[in-house]
Amino acid sequence: MKTKEHILSTALGLFNQKGTNAVTTNHIAEAAGISPGNLYYHFRNKDEIIRALYAQLSARNDVELQLPPNRLATIDDVQALVRTNFTILRDYAFIYREFAALMQADPELHKAYLTARARGYFGFRALIAVLAQAGITNLSDPAAVTRLADICWLITEFWLSSLEISGQPVDDAGLERGIDLMMHVLRPYFAV
Amino acid sequence: MKTKEHILSTALGLFNQKGTNAVTTNHIAEAAGISPGNLYYHFRNKDEIIRALYAQLSARNDVELQLPPNRLATIDDVQALVRTNFTILRDYAFIYREFAALMQADPELHKAYLTARARGYFGFRALIAVLAQAGITNLSDPAAVTRLADICWLITEFWLSSLEISGQPVDDAGLERGIDLMMHVLRPYFAV
DNA sequence: GTCTATATCGCGATAGAC
DNA sequence: GTCTATCGCGATATAGAC
Numbered sequence: 001m002k003t004k005e006h007i008l009s010t011a012l013g014l015f016n017q018k019g020t021n022a023v024t025t026n027h028i029a030e031a032a033g034i035s036p037g038n039l040y041y042h043f044r045n046k047d048e049i050i051r052a053l054y055a056q057l058s059a060r061n062d063v064e065l066q067l068p069p070n071r072l073a074t075i076d077d078v079q080a081l082v083r084t085n086f087t088i089l090r091d092y093a094f095i096y097r098e099f100a101a102l103m104q105a106d107p108e109l110h111k112a113y114l115t116a117r118a119r120g121y122f123g124f125r126a127l128i129a130v131l132a133q134a135g136i137t138n139l140s141d142p143a144a145v146t147r148l149a150d151i152c153w154l155i156t157e158f159w160l161s162s163l164e165i166s167g168q169p170v171d172d173a174g175l176e177r178g179i180d181l182m183m184h185v186l187r188p189y190f191a192v
Numbered sequence: 193m194k195t196k197e198h199i200l201s202t203a204l205g206l207f208n209q210k211g212t213n214a215v216t217t218n219h220i221a222e223a224a225g226i227s228p229g230n231l232y233y234h235f236r237n238k239d240e241i242i243r244a245l246y247a248q249l250s251a252r253n254d255v256e257l258q259l260p261p262n263r264l265a266t267i268d269d270v271q272a273l274v275r276t277n278f279t280i281l282r283d284y285a286f287i288y289r290e291f292a293a294l295m296q297a298d299p300e301l302h303k304a305y306l307t308a309r310a311r312g313y314f315g316f317r318a319l320i321a322v323l324a325q326a327g328i329t330n331l332s333d334p335a336a337v338t339r340l341a342d343i344c345w346l347i348t349e350f351w352l353s354s355l356e357i358s359g360q361p362v363d364d365a366g367l368e369r370g371i372d373l374m375m376h377v378l379r380p381y382f383a384v
Numbered sequence: 385g386t387c388t389a390t391a392t393c394g395c396g397a398t399a400g401a402c
Numbered sequence: 403g404t405c406t407a408t409c410g411c412g413a414t415a416t417a418g419a420c
Contacts, residue, residue: 037406101211101289155343162350181339195386229415394414397409
């Protein structure tokens with residue numbers, strides 16, 4: 001199991017740095033200090049490595065992206081969640097950078113993403129519903145909830161890429177700007 | 193000049209449909225009904241074709257994305273502009289789908305994009321400034337202007353990809369949802 | 385301007401020894 | 403589980419005839 005994980009972390013580093021296109025299985029093997037044959041013993045091909053990395057990301061999301069279970073969420077809870085989310089995303093920057101292209105190229109990966117997304121998206125809508133019922137938010141119009149969810153999703157999945165594209169560093173400051181953006185979108189609905 | 197344009201429109205169709213990765217110069221030549229050698233007479237390589245397509249897109253933006261020059265912009269003018277913008281974007285879907293990856297792979301393309309973006313981004317800020325001066329918007333805090341510009345940019349550049357990723361059709365209805373989203377973000381600042 | 389033919393290269397993937 | 407060796411393939415790119 002040790003080698004398998006070593007391959008994954010090596011591949012992750014290369015993908016983040018150069019993009020999945022420019023990185024071949026040979027490059028990964030060389031950087032990992034193993035033979036190409038050995039890499040193929042552990043993974044059928046590059047797509048399978050990418051899928052495994054996505055599974056890692058997804059697992060981290062499931063574990064780390066939790067609101068406090070025993071009380072209603074506050075705006076600060078939400079902010080902490082957003083920060084955690086961006087931090088995880090940055091570790092797997094290549095996935096979000098090449099999102100649509102990866103999904104287009106690998107239907108299996110797309111399916112895994114759609115499942116995860118459905119959980120998150122409808123979880124978000126459920127959260128809003130709970131908040132509305134508790135009187136914490138005045139957001140009840142379904143169309144408005146959809147719009148809010150769409151905007152939040154856009155920020156979550158594309159803010160880091162947007163920084164990259166525009167030539168701005170994907171550092172802590174850039175990350176904070178994303179958090180700030182998200183909070184400004186959300187705050188009006190938390191007017192208690 | 194005829195063949196060159198024919199190659200470009202053929203390549204555009206293939207790229208939009210299958211992604212730049214899956215499409216080789218041979219595929220383009222075959223689909224265009226010419227020989228690979230002929231393609232290389234007109235373009236040095238695939239990157240050059242992509243750059244030429246980006247130049248087309250950029251030119252269309254410059255021509256079609258204009259607010260009325262002789263009077264102050266209304267919210268309806270802005271909506272028309274947003275609609276035009278999405279329409280152009282959809283024609284060149286592959287570029288936005290693979291945005292960060294393309295920019296990372298080709299510094300020359302990235303440079304061209306950064307120039308175009310700077311024009312648009314600062315043009316947007318200038319527009320806000322004009323509106324503020326005319327009393328059409330109450331938006332004067334620079335940080336707030338930046339946030340608004342950032343959100344609008346995110347919607348512009350990533351809404352179509354977001355539709356694709358989430359498995360929703362990139363049709364007129366999806367496009368209208370993007371316009372709707374953008375207008376809901378902008379409208380508060382147009383409270384006349 | 386366009387074609388055919390071809391050289392080169394490197395990636396993906398497998399077989400078989402250890 | 404890991405290595406070495408290697409095959410087949412297809413993509414990029416060029417040369418030279420027409």
